[in-house]
Amino acid sequence: MIPSAFEYERATSVDDAIAKLAATGGTGKLIAGGHSLVPLMKLRLNEPTTLIDIARISALVGIRERDGLIEIGAGTVHHDVATSALLGAQCPVVSDTAATIGDPQVRNRGTIGGSLAHADPAADYPAMLLAVDAQIHLQGAGGPRVVAAEDFFQDLFTVDLGPDEIITAVRFAPVRAAAYAKLYQRASRFAIVGVAAALEVTDGAISAARVGLTGALSSAVRLSGVETALVGQPATAATVATAATGAGAALSDVSADLHASEAYRRAMVSVFTKRALEGALARLSA
Amino acid sequence: MAASPVLPKLVGQRVKRREDPRLIQGLGTYVDDIKIVGMQHVAFKRSDLAHARILSVETSEAAAMPGVEAVLTGAQIAEFVDPMPIGTPFPSPDHRAVATDIVRYVGEPVAVVVASDRYLARDAADTIVIDYEPLPAVVDPERAMTGQPTQVHADFENNLAVALVPGGTGVSADLQTVDDSAVDAAFAAADVVVSQRMHNQRLAPTAMEARGVVAHYERGKDTMTIWSSTQNPHILRTFIAGMNGMGQDQVRAIAPEVGGGFGAKINIYGEEYVVAGLSKKLGLPLKWAEDRSEAFLATTHGRDIIGYIDLAATRDGKVLGMKLRLVADIGAYNMLLTAAIPTLTMMMANATYDIPAIRATLTEVFTNKTPTDAYRGAGRPEATYFVERGMDILATELGMDPAELRRKNFIQPDQFPYATQMGAVYDSGDYEKALDLGLKNADWDAMKQERDAARAEGRLVGMGLAMYVEVCGLGPSSSLPTGGWEHSQVTIERDGRISATTGASPHGQGNETTFGQMLADQFGVPLEHITIHHGDTGVVKQGIGTFGSRSQAVGGTALHLAGGKVKEKMAKFAAALIEAHEDDLVFEDGRISVKGVPDSGKTFAEVAGYAYVPVPLPEGLTPGLSEEAFFEPANNTYPFGCHISLVEVDRDTGEPTLLRLVAVDDAGNLINPLIVEGQIHGGLAQGIGQAMIEEVAYSEDGQPLTASFMDYAIPRAADFPRFELDNTVTPTPVNPLGAKGVGEAGTLGSTPCIVSATVDALSEFGVKHIDMMLRPEKLWQIIHGGQS
């Protein structure tokens, strides 16, 4: 639990962070809340030579409405997401997801940008961002870039983020009829399985459905089979139950570890898909 | 008429812990807070293989790093550090603080670095290259007993550390002859026999403060001071002195604030030997502070006992006989008390029942895992678990209410003192009273209705009950190689305030408060006028330490006796000063006066002032007010209780939720019910943790799979319902306080009652027993038969 030696610098702006990061020639790392990076450093699984602290860049912090979308700055901590009045009113699934992360200490320090960049296969935000169809805003020496959440998460701890790029924000159109359901790993409280579901309903029928899954595979994915089974069907409990049934069985390369075997994870994907969809339905009538 | 005293009596009151303000504000001093000028830092290079021969240890790169003072291999350490001590009578393999030829568990030290700071020490340790020849590892004790696939220690055939020790009915005192006829007859006469294999799984103690050692050898004085996060500084002093070839007068051991021990800090550890030995050899003050990763590997684990139980009973529920075969996986080495812990499981196999014939056997086995030793409850929770689960299985088999089955078999109040088949003599008890109060507080019949109503809705709800009796107040010297007494000295200082010492070194027990309460009442002074000193062999003349829930029953009694002696002497000085007869004096409100004539009195400061400048010296008295006492109880104490729980299992996921926990505990007379509740809460937390979420796991090849809090779950306050506590009071006759001890109690009853409740919740699936911990997937498999 003792990291190797490193330098520490504090960035004053996004541009300053990018310049400082580039100057390390690939050996430096950004640090935001430190709640993924510092544990890795203590275990010496990651040994950056320089840490560039972005936690005090005010431009990265905050939750606001912009052009009909909601924007969450990358440096916003989980606690602020969990307790945001704006999100609570317009897109409560985002707050609900944040509230399931870790414990109060983690939520007071950890940031959404750090969670996305780190891309733990059991992290909660990725499933939710897939369900709300978020866009991830990046900035690098070459300027800004926008990546859809669906394209961002690529593999285990691997995302579409250049070595000198920084995540600045996520944006999405608010959806009320959306919910997150999570099976907690009892030690870490990460997700063994986490499912976020968002529904759009026209005249009692499901016109669009997005279902994001985390925990079961090497990275977060959309459950397109479930989505297809929902669209065009009446927005009822029976519909979601049927659509969720085969969700787990349809997956390949399901993870297995001490806490959950492959068979159990598959079964839980179906259970939590159903629970997330039921939650979304409940919000429809609320 | 005299006014009644202003100062209230404190014994029996819910006095808030005097320790807490400083601990909560971060004002406590722990080992890692100790800094000495010139102090260097020690790091251990540890094995990452479970079993391997060390071919070479390459230390040259580390030794060449600027700031590195010394790098030593196991062989070099063995030149001046003795083998690790064993406190049990069983034969034990040679155990070196740092491995010399073979490593036997992941985390075993292989080399040591001393450097100018902690970070450099760790960097240097990382550069050490060890060439290993891997050997097969064994992690399953029942496989290890076949001698396959490996021998952990060459001289211990079939890995038997302790080979089949018999206990119970018909076993001679020297264990040489065993007469099975009574047990066989009981089983032959039985209408019903139930049998079950159970595993009481391995746990990691996870004290909030990991271990740490600072050692300072002062060459000029030829003295050593060692600070360690230990439960027993006096025992540590004995061993550190012996190991270093020093006298006990030359070594001072200090346990500053200790952030939890749970039994794992009784042991004398290799790190303590190495840091002390190196401090003397190098003439430098040295510090080692364990990190959390090390704590999971190198601090002893607890439990890990397999029990095979058979119960023989009549159709109407009278238990006629019991067989209990125990296999304990003790890991790679015998530590100080390792081999003795499972013997306590044997000792308590009689539980709260009048079982006429018992055959128990115990086998202890070496495996390639971290060694085990005491962990909160130490052997007694295992016994309680096996017997109580067995009783529940029997109740189900007989179709009897679990409470009624227990009632039918209790040892009755008029049978105490009760000599058990296992050789214990229970001091006092009224088990039915505790059961009845538990049933009343839980509202057992209403609970049943609630359960059945929930089931009618398709929910999986179950209820469980467990009785326990444990052995506490660890005493007589015949049962403890360290000595089974405790010591205290009480001093009235010259200003009339009171200093007292206790050898029962607390690490969360709150002795500063409870012992203060006792003296406040004994002397009629405010609690604020009393300081309790502990944890420092330079201040506390003698002591054994705190373990086995002994601090109140044994340490508290020593304090009470020492206080009585000073009070007697003080009364004589006061009598001379007031010119009254000592028998007419009362100690009240900080004064000593003639009963009924408060104005006649003198303050403590006045009497003490006289005692320390005694002009004239009363006849037959010596100056000063400071007396000491040793107390050794004639027997242990046997607290008991009844725990009841209600559990719901999620049908879809298998996740268990504890809905209610009702506990009735009988620890004899209570000095401070608030502290007792705190101890029960902590014990319940750890007992619930064992039942539901805690388990140390290893891969087949001996790699630890739960070596951080990311994978090893411990319970959090938010995981619990509000505990429903109550107590009965059955004083013990073995000490004048009537106090039994309570530190471990919570871990005994909670664990089996939660497993029983969970089995009950899943009864519709025909399940008889579920091994801990209650992993959701395991429960889900029972519910869904492995199908999704």
Ligand SMILES: Cc1cc2nc3c(=O)[nH]c(=O)nc-3n(C[C@H](O)[C@H](O)[C@H](O)COP(=O)(O)OP(=O)(O)OC[C@H]3O[C@@H](n4cnc5c(N)ncnc54)[C@H](O)[C@@H]3O)c2cc1C
């Ligand atoms: C005890 C504990 C429990 C946890 N439980 C959960 C849980 O239940 N669910 C869950 O989802 N997570 C959990 N986490 C992880 C937590 O959410 C982390 O805070 C989060 O994953 C990382 O955010 P951070 O700001 O702390 O990032 P840091 O640790 O500072 O950084 C993580 C990585 O992201 C990079 N980075 C940070 N910010 C940016 C940025 N703006 N642009 C580009 N790269 C960036 C860093 O360089 C680093 O590589 C837990 C963590 C702990 C310690």
